[in-house]
Amino acid sequence: xxxxxxxxxxxxxxxxxxxxxxxxxxxxxxxxxxxxxxxxxxxxxxxxxxxxxxxxxxxxxxxxxxxxxxxxxxxxxxxxxxxxxxxxxxxxxxxxxxxxxxxxxxxxxxxxxxxxxxxxxxxxxxxxxxxxxxxxxxxxxxxxxxxxxxxxxxxxxxxxxxxxxxxxxxxxxxxxxxxxxxxxxxxxxxxxxxxxxxxxxxxxxxxxxxxxxxxxxxxxxxxxxxxxxxxxxxxxxxxxxxxxxxxxxxxxxxxxxxxxxxxxxxxxxxxxxxxxxxxxxxxxxxxxxxxxxxxxxxxxxxxxxxxxxxxxxxxxxxxxxxxxxxxxxxxxxxxxxxxxxxxxxxxxxxxxxxxxxxxxxxxxxxxxxxxxxxxxxxxxxxxxxxxxxxxxxxxxxxxxxx
Numbered sequence: 001x002x003x004x005x006x007x008x009x010x011x012x013x014x015x016x017x018x019x020x021x022x023x024x025x026x027x028x029x030x031x032x033x034x035x036x037x038x039x040x041x042x043x044x045x046x047x048x049x050x051x052x053x054x055x056x057x058x059x060x061x062x063x064x065x066x067x068x069x070x071x072x073x074x075x076x077x078x079x080x081x082x083x084x085x086x087x088x089x090x091x092x093x094x095x096x097x098x099x100x101x102x103x104x105x106x107x108x109x110x111x112x113x114x115x116x117x118x119x120x121x122x123x124x125x126x127x128x129x130x131x132x133x134x135x136x137x138x139x140x141x142x143x144x145x146x147x148x149x150x151x152x153x154x155x156x157x158x159x160x161x162x163x164x165x166x167x168x169x170x171x172x173x174x175x176x177x178x179x180x181x182x183x184x185x186x187x188x189x190x191x192x193x194x195x196x197x198x199x200x201x202x203x204x205x206x207x208x209x210x211x212x213x214x215x216x217x218x219x220x221x222x223x224x225x226x227x228x229x230x231x232x233x234x235x236x237x238x239x240x241x242x243x244x245x246x247x248x249x250x251x252x253x254x255x256x257x258x259x260x261x262x263x264x265x266x267x268x269x270x271x272x273x274x275x276x277x278x279x280x281x282x283x284x285x286x287x288x289x290x291x292x293x294x295x296x297x298x299x300x301x302x303x304x305x306x307x308x309x310x311x312x313x314x315x316x317x318x319x320x321x322x323x324x325x326x327x328x329x330x331x332x333x334x335x336x337x338x339x340x341x342x343x344x345x346x347x348x349x350x351x352x353x354x355x356x357x358x359x360x361x362x363x364x365x366x367x368x369x370x371x372x373x374x375x376x377x378x379x380x381x382x383x384x385x386x387x388x389x390x391x392x393x394x395x396x397x398x399x400x401x402x
Contacts, residue, residue, distance in 0.1 A: 024280075024312040024313065024314045025312060025313045025314065026309070026310060026311075026312055027304070027310065027311040027312065027313055028068065029051065029062075029070065029310055029311060030051070030062055030070050032058060032062075033051050033062065033310065033311075034309065034310050037053065037055075038051045038052065038053045038062075038306075039051070039052055039053070039081075039295040039306060040052075040295060040297055040304055040306065040311055041081050041082050041083055041297045042083070042297045042298075042299050042302075042304050043083035043087045043089075043299065044083070044085070044087070044299050044300045045087065045299065045300065046066050046299045046300075046301075046302065047065055047066050047087065048063070048064075048065065048066075048083055048087055048089060048112045049063060049064040049065075049066060049070075050062070050063050050081050050083075050089060050091075050112070050113065051063075051070070052078040052079075052080070052081045052091065053077075053078060054077045054078060054079040054094065054097060055077060055097075058075075060074060060075055060076050060077065060078050061073050061074035061075075061076075061078055061081075061091065061113055063089075063112045063113045063114075065112065073112075073113035073114060074091070074093075074113060074116075076093055076095075077093060077094045077095075077097035078091055078092065078093050078094075079092060079094055080092040080127050080128075082128060082129050083129075084108075084129060084133070084135060084149035084150050085129075085133035085149050086149035087110075088108055088109060088110045088149055088150060089108070089109045089110075089112055089113055090106065090107070090108055090109075090127075090129075090135065090150065091106070091107045091109070091113070091116070092104060092105075092106055092124060092127045093105040093106075093107065094124070102124045102125075103124075104122055104123065104124025104127075105118060105122075106118065106119040106122045106124075106127065106137055107119065108150050119137065119150070119153070121139050121140070121144075122137045122138065122139055122144075123137075123138040123139050123140050123161070123162075124138065125138040125161065125162060125163045126138035126143055126162045126163055126164055126165055126175075126206070128164075128207065130166055130167070130208075130209045131209050131211050131251070131252035132167070132169075132211075133147075133149070134146065134147050134166075134167050135149070135150050135153075136164075136165040136166070137153070138161070138162040138163070138165075139155065139162075141155075141157050141158070142155070142156045142157040142158035142162055142175075142189070143155075143156055143158065143162040143165045143175060144156065145165065145167060145173075147167070156173060156175075156188070156189035157189060158175055158177070158183070158189065158192065159192065160177035160178065160181065160183075161177055161178050162175045162176070162177055163176050163177055163178060163205055163206050164176040164205045164206040164207060164208035164217060164218075165208060166208045166209050166210045166215075167210070168210040168213075170186075171188075172184060172185065172186050172210075173185045173188065173189055174195075174208055174210060174215070175192075175205075175208070176205020176206065176208050176217060177205065181194055181196045181205075182194070182195050182196045182197075182205050182208075182215075182217070183195065195229070197227070197231075197232070197233050197234055205217050205218070205219060206218045207224070207248060207249070207250065209250070209252075211252060211271075212271075213228055213229075214226055214227070214228055214271070215227055215228070215229075215234075216237075216250050218248045223236045223237075223246075223247055224236070224237045224247040224248050224250055224259065225237070226273060227383075231383055231398070231400075232382065232383055232400060233360055233382060233383045234360075235273060235360045235383050235385060235398065236273070236360060236362045237250070237259060237273045237274075237362075238273065238274050238358065238362030239259050239261060239266040239274065239275075239276035239278075240261060240263050240264070240266065240276065240278060242263060243362040243363055243364075244261050244262055244263060246261060246262055247259060247260070247261045248260060248261075249294070249296065251296075251298055253298055253316060255269065255316055255317070255320065256268065256269050256316055256320040257269075257270075257271060258296065258298065258303070259276065260282075260292070260294055260296065261282070262282050263278070263281070263282045264278050264279070264280050264281040264282040264292050265278075265279055265280040265282070265292050265296055265303075265305055266278055266279065267279050267319060267320045268320075269320055272387070272395075272396030272397075273358075273362075273385050273396060273398075274356075274358060274362070274385060274387050274396055275387055275389075275396055277320070279303075279314075279319045279320070280292040280305055280307070280312075282294075291307060291308050292305055292306070292307055293306050293307060293308060294306065298316070301315055301316060301317070302314065302315055302316060303315075303316055303319060332344065332345045333386060333397055333399060336399040336400065337399065337400035337401065337402045338376060338399065338400075338401065338402065339376075339377065339401070339402040340375070340376065340377040341373050341374070341375055341376065341377070342373060342374050342376055342386065342399060343372060343373045344372060344373070344386075344388060345372065351370045352370075352390055353369070353370065353388055353389065353390045354367060354368070354369045354388070354389040354390075355367065355368050355369075355371065355374050355386065355387070355388055355389075356386070356387040356388075356389065357374065357376070357379075357384050357385070357386055357387075358384065358385040358387070359379075359382070359384055359385075360382060360383055360384070365379060365384070366379075374386075376401050379401050380401070381400075381401050381402055382400070382401060383398055383399075383400055383401075384398065384399055384400075384401055385397075385398055386398070386399055
């Protein structure tokens, strides 16, 4: 294998799984970054790289401007970091890492960690940027959010401690909590409505986002859930063929979506709860550089991911290539809801179409091929996911069994 240095990146062609060759770039990082469990975040323009680690006994924060050099800028326990849309760096520090109760400090830096400005009055449980670039930080009385990359914040009071929060296109607010609940407010947090549904048996709603009217969040058992306000229950995202919990890290890019599980990193070009393309294998990996181990970041053009041997990167255009059926007017699924039979239409060659039904837990409950309908009369009432597969192309929707 031949390699050459280009900025902070060492280019190498690596085999992904047993079926296809993809070009991934091994990133040159400090030796400590290969010895400890560092994570990485990259800004949109790839002019700001940060390695961070929750370990108070090593140099915990390294930064790079993408020129091939890294600098130690901070020492301490830093469990989380992200870049705002304007390129500024946000860092979460835990001053009491040996305790189960966090003593948080949040910092914002406009020079990639060289100088820091502390954001006071935070609680540390909620610390992230959503798909629209809004920033959310939990506080002792609720949370604060920013729509301008952290230049200013709006404080919101909540009845319960906040573990996740979101803002939709209409200005409505949402938050999840340790109270086993998910809440919505249409008046800036003046009043809150419980929208927990079947989520009441779980706790610590995190990674909460609202995109195009669909809610996405993680729950206590590690499952990433989704749904719309009219849905009777929250459903689970199952990106791969093997149902699993610990699905999370859902990120939205203008050209693709990404999500991770123990089995690897997955992508799609349009939203659906299943049928994702595996682009980097996790456990049982046959990658030449090791297994994907959970952390990843996105720039405007590239994916950056943590593997056993360090960090790799690949272009989004090259990695995201799953052919999918456009959800156009020709495809119809009816009636919805239904009590007995679900019909599909709009395929040119129905004999080549496979219909798969998954329940809210992501388990396959029915599969038929070459039929324009599927019987559902004997299934329990509730929400299901229908995936229609035609020569490798997929279209996924939800329906309700009455």
